[in-house]
Amino acid sequence: MIHSVVFDVGETLLDDTREFAAWADWLGVPRHTFSAVLGAVTAAGHDNALTFQYFRPGFDLNRERARREAAGHGERITEADLYPDVRPALSALRSSGLWIGIAGNQTTRAAHLLRQLALPCDAIATSGEWGIAKPAREFFDRVAEFAPGPRHQILYVGDHRDNDLIPARAAGLRCALVRRGPWGHLWADQVRRDHLADWVVDSLTDLADLLTSQRQPPS
Template structure:
């Protein structure tokens, strides 16, 4: 019997990739207006390389970008980038259209709901609060809190422990095959792959179920 649902956050409950892309683009334009003498294409190429090397949760992307392009840290340009990025991203931040109604549906069934996400704890909580969906969740578990993140099965087991649930009692929902579906399935959870975000083009999956919209999830849970 299913007693709980664990969700990934980014690109599962909201369009993280698209919001971040648009925010970075506007931040680069503002930095160039503030004195970063380069082309938009070159700035984007260098920034993408830094993100690939340091990861999306690294906090000094714009610092490294300015250092790479100017040879030194220019605080005015760095601050312009940071402020513009956050202003644009948070002005756009909203759940997928069917996220809230699906969470209401699942919660009405008496299920425990949790978030299992890589990232800095305060930043992930900020997203949930800005998305206006944090009241739905009984637990929010982050990689920073645990010390390990995805795809380590220990992280997923930690999430189960915090929710006081067994693997066979939980449905796990995520957008990535390697970091979500494979480790969750290895522990015995029922898995649902949602085709959203930048990894959605790869349709190959070992998930028990695949969906294009969160509105499909309550039907699956009801069957289980």
């Protein structure tokens, strides 16, 4: 029985299309080109951050984030960035008695922006606040401290095989893949075939239906 559900952020709750486009514009490269290289980096099994090095060798992500902020093009997260199923799914899960958390590889500022959205959840944290990022085991140990319940009753939901599913399971958590975004679509079939997740779903609404039905007493 699942007691707590913790969600990744990018391409799980948030559609990253606008943010990817903002980085392409900042680098001065066509958006399609940036997305294509990002896809190639992902398919090769490399960290997403390598994408920037192809366009600007020696690229420092933290420094460029600060430069974007100073130029008035900093990080933004708005209601329009949420996938349409986020609020109804989180609300349904929370109403069923599950504890709902959000924890992903985002900045401290992103945590502030997410909290401003007043999502139906119990707590929000980011790697920037914790000082440790996925796929490090320490990140998922923090998730296990963050969410109530024993590890085998904590479900981590994400879109990324290597950053979400494999390390969450190695840390003793349950895991689910949402099939969306470049990584969710790329790896969904393999995740199913190799049984790398407890569930593979096409939407958060599907996940909510699965989990809430398991919590209902038999008629």
